[in-house]
Amino acid sequence: RRWAAGAAAVLAAAALVVPAWRAASAWRYSLVSAAPAPSENPTALAYGDGRLWVTDWTGGLAATDPGDPRKILLRALPAAGGPYRPTAIAVGAGSVWTLDAAQGRLLRGAASDPARVLSSRPSPGPAPTALAFDGDDVWSYDAVDRALTRHGAGDAPEQSYALERGVVPNAMAWVGGRLWIHDAKSGRMLVYVLRDGALARVASEPSPGPGVIGFAAAGTARRRSLFVLYSPSGERSRPEIALYKMRSLVPFAHF
Numbered sequence: 156r157r158w159a160a161g162a163a164a165v166l167a168a169a170a171l172v173v174p175a176w177r178a179a180s181a182w183r184y185s186l187v188s189a190a191p192a193p194s195e196n197p198t199a200l201a202y203g204d205g206r207l208w209v210t211d212w213t214g215g216l217a218a219t220d221p222g223d224p225r226k227i228l229l230r231a232l233p234a235a236g237g238p239y240r241p242t243a244i245a246v247g248a249g250s251v252w253t254l255d256a257a258q259g260r261l262l263r264g265a266a267s268d269p270a271r272v273l274s275s276r277p278s279p280g281p282a283p284t285a286l287a288f289d290g291d292d293v294w295s296y297d298a299v300d301r302a303l304t305r306h307g308a309g310d311a312p313e314q315s316y317a318l319e320r321g322v323v324p325n326a327m328a329w330v331g332g333r334l335w336i337h338d339a340k341s342g343r344m345l346v347y348v349l350r351d352g353a354l355a356r357v358a359s360e361p362s363p364g365p366g367v368i369g370f371a372a373a374g375t376a377r378r379r380s381l382f383v384l385y386s387p388s389g390e391r392s393r394p395e396i397a398l399y400k401m402r403s404l405v406p407f408a409h410f
Contacts, residue, residue, distance in 0.1 A: 179403065181403060185401075189395055189398070196211055198242050200326070200369030200371050200382060201244045204246060206221065206229075209244075210244045214239040216244070224382075233264055238258060240256040241254065243326075254278060254286050261275070261293070279313065280297025280300030283298075285327045285336070289329040303316045318336075318354065322336070326369045334346070337370060342362050357409055367385060377410075383398075
């Protein structure tokens with residue numbers, strides 16, 4: 156009986172460990188500020204070259220001050236050679252990439268002069284929705300093909316990676332060597348690592364709030380900040396950019 160009681164106690168304690176760990180390691184968001192987005196129809200958000208970049212469904216780009224997104228540092232209308240509906244943006248290494256839903260293209264411009272298109276290539280699928288830059292290559296996601304594609308620099312071949320069935324990314328970014336994805340279906344932040352030639356999910360965290368259409372991370376793992384682009388919903392009458400400080404009760408949180 157004593158052995159049975161002891162075993163039961165161990166099992167009961169073990170059953171509490173996993174929920175306790177999940178609660179302690181869950182991401183927590185502390186709102187720092189919120190400001191109106193620089194356009195009425197924003198589609199995506201990225202951080203790069205010390206600026207926050209926002210795309211607009213009408214074909215415009217805006218670079219704003221991260222300290223005050225109401226302060227617009229640059230506006231541009233890329234000369235895209237036809238209809239242009241940017242649905243995603245990534246910035247880094249002096250370049251600005253956008254996904255064009257109107258003509259199914261991945262465009263690249265210079266961060267110093269984003270109005271000038273430097274290169275264009277077909278997007279892997281007909282409904283490109285998310286874009287991210289890992290420091291070397293740009294990655295895209297297509298909602299129809301459900302394909303996550305790594306676009307090699309120059310003439311390097313493209314590579315496709317599988318995600319779990321049911322995951323619907325509408326925004327993503329590489330943060331600290333990990334791919335963060337906002338899953339529009341579950342409303343959660345999913346974290347992946349590239350391991351042995353495949354993407355492996357290592358975390359599923361709460362989203363900062365409903366209506367996320369874009370996000371960008373800045374800072375270090377110890378002092379991580381998250382910018383979030385929201386669509387109008389609930390008490391939010393117009394698109395908004397919010398800044399959060401991130402933390403968890405334990406230091407290992409895939410930041």
